[in-house]
Amino acid sequence: MIAFFASAPRGLEDLLLEEIRALGAAEAAAVAGGVGFSGSWETCYRVNLWSRIASRVLWRVAQFEYRDESDLYAAAHALPWPEFFDVGRTLRVNVTAQKSPLRSLEFATLRIKDAVCDRFRDALGRRPDVERASPDVRVHAFLEAQRGALYLDTSGEPLFKRGWRSQQGEAPLRENLAAGIVMLSGWQPGEPLLDPMCGAATILVEAAAMARGRAPGAKRAFGFERLKAFQPALWEKVRGEPARAGAVEPRLHASDADPEALKAARRNLAEAGVERWVAVEQADVLQRTAPAPAGVLIANPPYGERMGTPEELAQFYPALGSALKKNFAGWRCFILTADLRLPKLIRLQPSRRTPLWNGALECRLYEFRMVAGSNRG
Numbered sequence: 001m002i003a004f005f006a007s008a009p010r011g012l013e014d015l016l017l018e019e020i021r022a023l024g025a026a027e028a029a030a031v032a033g034g035v036g037f038s039g040s041w042e043t044c045y046r047v048n049l050w051s052r053i054a055s056r057v058l059w060r061v062a063q064f065e066y067r068d069e070s071d072l073y074a075a076a077h078a079l080p081w082p083e084f085f086d087v088g089r090t091l092r093v094n095v096t097a098q099k100s101p102l103r104s105l106e107f108a109t110l111r112i113k114d115a116v117c118d119r120f121r122d123a124l125g126r127r128p129d130v131e132r133a134s135p136d137v138r139v140h141a142f143l144e145a146q147r148g149a150l151y152l153d154t155s156g157e158p159l160f161k162r163g164w165r166s167q168q169g170e171a172p173l174r175e176n177l178a179a180g181i182v183m184l185s186g187w188q189p190g191e192p193l194l195d196p197m198c199g200a201a202t203i204l205v206e207a208a209a210m211a212r213g214r215a216p217g218a219k220r221a222f223g224f225e226r227l228k229a230f231q232p233a234l235w236e237k238v239r240g241e242p243a244r245a246g247a248v249e250p251r252l253h254a255s256d257a258d259p260e261a262l263k264a265a266r267r268n269l270a271e272a273g274v275e276r277w278v279a280v281e282q283a284d285v286l287q288r289t290a291p292a293p294a295g296v297l298i299a300n301p302p303y304g305e306r307m308g309t310p311e312e313l314a315q316f317y318p319a320l321g322s323a324l325k326k327n328f329a330g331w332r333c334f335i336l337t338a339d340l341r342l343p344k345l346i347r348l349q350p351s352r353r354t355p356l357w358n359g360a361l362e363c364r365l366y367e368f369r370m371v372a373g374s375n376r377g
């Protein structure tokens with residue numbers, strides 16, 4: 001059994017735990033920011049390929065106690081790094097800390113990097129090169145007050161990079177957060193789904209991939225392919241496993257007021273190969289009608305941090321509330337925002353509010369069940 005840690009956007013740990021259990025992990029437990037689990041390499045490959053929620057899957061190679069940088073050096077130097085990866089691979093070390101007594105994380109990073117390189121030099125007379133932008137191998141150190149752990153990254157590029165996005169659009173959601181929102185909404189692939197402020201269509205691409213049972217990692221490479229422990233035949237087997245869900249023909253709808261956003265949406269939907277299931281139109285959310293008598297609406301309006309001023313939004317929310325009431329009776333509506341004034345200003349009573357983090361930004365996913373005539377807050 002190997003120890004792994006899968007990280008995820010905060011707020012999605014329980015969904016990640018469910019996913020990881022379903023993918024065959026032996027023991028799994030959620031903590032803030034992710035899920036620790038044990039399993040085989042097969043499980044690790046499968047989680048990398050199939051998790052829609054994880055940001056990275058890390059292989060834990062050491063746990064230690066420390067007081068200062070020289071303890072970090074010793075802990076890192078004790079590991080047989082040349083057995084983990086080839087000296088010709090490029091390397092990057094990342095340090096994350098919570099309540100660590102160390103003054104400089106940069107210095108801590110340097111000491112760990114030195115320890116890794118010194119192990120190589122002692123064994124082979126050569127050391128790996130450091131590469132910050134796109135390293136072959138990533139080492140992560142996680143430091144608490146007195147304890148630390150070292151990890152090798154089995155994902156490489158973070159898993160929310162699925163390999164289909166060519167268009168950023170403005171303020172796009174990360175793919176794993178978008179997938180998590182769709183899961184939290186309880187949307188079933190047979191139901192209509194509308195994102196009326198779709199931007200670059202991240203939410204709909206994720207929903208389509210779920211409905212079609214497509215592996216989120218099918219179009220990308222992984223860090224584990226560059227480790228010495230890599231087993232190509234096992235990876236081929238995992239990659240060849242059948243889809244984990246039936247292939248439903250989803251009914252998805254995208255609209256946005258901004259023609260530029262729609263261009264980005266169309267490009268992304270095409271790159272992801274899901275455009276045939278998504279009807280795209282230009283429309284103002286305040287004016288458009290529902291594409292079906294009932295369904296799920298998910299929207300991620302601008303929220304004053306990156307787009308839209310607080311004053312503009314204070315005018316927009318009441319209008320949005322009225323539009324939902326008038327045009328979306330029978331729909332379950334979900335709005336993700338970092339603007340905690342929303343429930344008051346929208347004048348609808350949320351039936352659920354789920355805290356979620358969009359990077360460092362604390363957000364809420366509000367659910368409004370639009371039953372005609374019963375929603376005045």
Ligand SMILES: C[S@@+](CC[C@H](N)C(=O)[O-])C[C@H]1O[C@@H](n2cnc3c(N)ncnc32)[C@H](O)[C@@H]1O
Binds near residue numbers: 169196256258261303
């Ligand atoms: C934060 S972005 C959505 C990003 C999207 N979730 C993604 O991941 O790419 C907000 C979007 O709302 C759109 N928008 C703003 N006001 C709108 C309105 N009244 N009607 C429709 N769309 C609007 C903007 O054009 C922008 O694309």
